[in-house]
Amino acid sequence: MNVLDLLLPATAHIACQNERHRLRWERGEIRALDHDDIPGELTLAALGGEPIRCAELVTAWQHAQEDLRVLVLASRGGADPLNPPATEDPTVSAGSAMPQAGPGWAGYSSSVAVTRSGRSNLRRAAAVPAAMPGLAIPGRQFLASSPGTPGHELPREDPLLELMRLPGGLPDRLVAMVISHWVERIDAGTAPASVSAALSVALAGRVSHAVQMWLGSTGIEVDVQLLSPDTPCYLERIESHPGEAIRCGLPFAWLSDVWLTGLTHLLGRFSLDARYIDDAVILDTADTALNLRTLTLSGGIRPR
Amino acid sequence: MRRQGERSLVPGTQAPHESPLGLIGSALVAVGVLDQDLASSIVFDYSLARRLRPGDHGFPFTFQAQREPVAAPQTPTVARLVNADQRPDETFPYAMLSAQRAEIAVTYRGSDNWPVVAKGFPNPGNFPHSVPMADDTGTTHQAMFNGGGGNGEWIGRFVSEQPFSLASRWLELGGLRFTLDRQAAPVDVRVEELPSTTPGADFLRHRQASADRLPSPEIDPVIEALIVTGALASDDPVLDEIKQVWNAGPTVTGRVPPAVRRRMLQKFAAMPPVTAPSLSGGAQMPAPWSRYDPQRVVSGPTGTVLIGASSPVIEGAAVTFHALASEVHGFTVDTEQFGGPPDHHFANYVVDPTPGFAWWAEDDLSNLYRGHWSGWSGSGNGRRGDIAYAPALEPMATRLRLLPTLRSHRAVVDVALPDWQAAT
Numbered sequence: 001m002n003v004l005d006l007l008l009p010a011t012a013h014i015a016c017q018n019e020r021h022r023l024r025w026e027r028g029e030i031r032a033l034d035h036d037d038i039p040g041e042l043t044l045a046a047l048g049g050e051p052i053r054c055a056e057l058v059t060a061w062q063h064a065q066e067d068l069r070v071l072v073l074a075s076r077g078g079a080d081p082l083n084p085p086a087t088e089d090p091t092v093s094a095g096s097a098m099p100q101a102g103p104g105w106a107g108y109s110s111s112v113a114v115t116r117s118g119r120s121n122l123r124r125a126a127a128v129p130a131a132m133p134g135l136a137i138p139g140r141q142f143l144a145s146s147p148g149t150p151g152h153e154l155p156r157e158d159p160l161l162e163l164m165r166l167p168g169g170l171p172d173r174l175v176a177m178v179i180s181h182w183v184e185r186i187d188a189g190t191a192p193a194s195v196s197a198a199l200s201v202a203l204a205g206r207v208s209h210a211v212q213m214w215l216g217s218t219g220i221e222v223d224v225q226l227l228s229p230d231t232p233c234y235l236e237r238i239e240s241h242p243g244e245a246i247r248c249g250l251p252f253a254w255l256s257d258v259w260l261t262g263l264t265h266l267l268g269r270f271s272l273d274a275r276y277i278d279d280a281v282i283l284d285t286a287d288t289a290l291n292l293r294t295l296t297l298s299g300g301i302r303p304r
Numbered sequence: 305m306r307r308q309g310e311r312s313l314v315p316g317t318q319a320p321h322e323s324p325l326g327l328i329g330s331a332l333v334a335v336g337v338l339d340q341d342l343a344s345s346i347v348f349d350y351s352l353a354r355r356l357r358p359g360d361h362g363f364p365f366t367f368q369a370q371r372e373p374v375a376a377p378q379t380p381t382v383a384r385l386v387n388a389d390q391r392p393d394e395t396f397p398y399a400m401l402s403a404q405r406a407e408i409a410v411t412y413r414g415s416d417n418w419p420v421v422a423k424g425f426p427n428p429g430n431f432p433h434s435v436p437m438a439d440d441t442g443t444t445h446q447a448m449f450n451g452g453g454g455n456g457e458w459i460g461r462f463v464s465e466q467p468f469s470l471a472s473r474w475l476e477l478g479g480l481r482f483t484l485d486r487q488a489a490p491v492d493v494r495v496e497e498l499p500s501t502t503p504g505a506d507f508l509r510h511r512q513a514s515a516d517r518l519p520s521p522e523i524d525p526v527i528e529a530l531i532v533t534g535a536l537a538s539d540d541p542v543l544d545e546i547k548q549v550w551n552a553g554p555t556v557t558g559r560v561p562p563a564v565r566r567r568m569l570q571k572f573a574a575m576p577p578v579t580a581p582s583l584s585g586g587a588q589m590p591a592p593w594s595r596y597d598p599q600r601v602v603s604g605p606t607g608t609v610l611i612g613a614s615s616p617v618i619e620g621a622a623v624t625f626h627a628l629a630s631e632v633h634g635f636t637v638d639t640e641q642f643g644g645p646p647d648h649h650f651a652n653y654v655v656d657p658t659p660g661f662a663w664w665a666e667d668d669l670s671n672l673y674r675g676h677w678s679g680w681s682g683s684g685n686g687r688r689g690d691i692a693y694a695p696a697l698e699p700m701a702t703r704l705r706l707l708p709t710l711r712s713h714r715a716v717v718d719v720a721l722p723d724w725q726a727a728t
Contacts, residue, residue: 069349072306072309072349072350072352072353073349073352073353073356076310076313080313080315080357081357081358082356082357083356083357083358158352161352161355161356164356165356197306198306200306201306201307201309201310204307204310205310205313208310218314
């Protein structure tokens, strides 16, 4: 069973072409509900037409849904909140979805340029370096290029930033897409060794947060080992550690089966595994004394 | 490295400018564990992650200064300035001429009463911000003051960003004419290869020696990263060396908040003991620190020594020394550094394995000196200013070897010192 089928649809209202448009995610698909022909509109934009923000976001999403960088940027869980998404105001949006930072100031003007999009903000972003050709720090002086300097084209903001700032729960769905993709690759044995560190840390960061929230302390050391799919998972205390420390081994699929569905801990227990059968989920859990017990939640698991 | 990135996202653990990610990445690239592009992309991704979270305060995590390859610097012409009384001028002790620019050093100590100052100074009214500089070919350019001071002391240099004739016999500054007394003989410069152990140990030794402040708290996560990645054994003797320099406390370090020092010493105390034969006693400081005593009681001579020497490019960096100014409590060397690691506030997010210089020096009486930048300006591609050395120069020494040291090589700039007593 694909965990994407368990997640409820999500809709973000965004500013596009001076209107309030909808981006909707459902069962693994992202769609721009207010546009009939996204490929055609992208073609027109490429030929010099007006950029269509919905189309650009859909394109960026499609590029990002297998990108492990999403898991670096995204929240690790409830104890790791991101800045709230920007309020989308159609009246300021008429242009490109992906704003450009000022010359030589990659990212510096982002708080101006990214939280909203559109021409007015592009103008503001470009105005920052023009008004501040140098950055003075006492005892130090360094500066980036001047506008128009050859070889110093305006850098574009990373599209992932805008995707992760979308409202309506869409960033969580993008995270689900990425996790689901890599669970499938690992199961199929097609995940390259070059991504093992990124997979391992993506798991470890989220397990650590979950364990700390479960035990109610951010000071707990959590040592996480990424297990291959068929290896039994484990959870144990590290007695030799001077403070409180937990060691656990989990497969990457824990992220899709347990973390994505919000089942990391419930009833005072930490979930090591979840199996979805029909309209029920069977959880292998551990209590704070690390005694194992199986819980079953039945009924109403699948979206209707 | 990614684990450090995860830690940096935990609320309240690190201010944005305290991130060790760039340094860890630079270390892992330097020892050959990580590809530079991969390390840079990891740092970049965590900088984006940081921007998405509360507390980013608009910090430009993703700022990247343009770096340019370093070209070998030319050897500058340095000359003592002789005033109208046919004496070496004390306020304007020397000039530097190159194909790119010209400078006149300023060491003013005297009255803050400007009407009084103006009697002997180029421009009345206030300490001059800009004055005309001219040579004997009729060339004139504006020279800007680059330096600082107050309360009767102004130190820096007047800089013309346009060159003057290298053969000029005199320079005028604001109408005051100085004859140029060029140094008699060129200074010997050579490059020496340093002994090596392992890349990880070499990196740490150099990092500690080149740190602007000691103890350097940034070295702790670097040690952890090198051990985790297998680039350094957890019982490598270099850890004991670093620990001993730490334990030496203010004798070799100073300038460290007590809380930082306590925290670092606690971490070192938790490390497994090292039983390397060469350090079995544990009482001796590792070389070269064992010869270094910044608190050695010595009254340094007073005067200026012209140097005018440039190193070739080694390990991506180069250095030019213009002149040495010795005083009772220490000495400074007018220095220009080319290349080296980025040194701006955002360097914490830059992966650049280029080493910075450790500013060692030694005299012919085996006294060791260590320097750090003191009063400088710069860009992403270099620094210009003074290296301040401690302890004070030994008056009996007849030669000083400036030893700007990188990770595997060092330049040796051999300077003949004057007979200070005769000179005064």
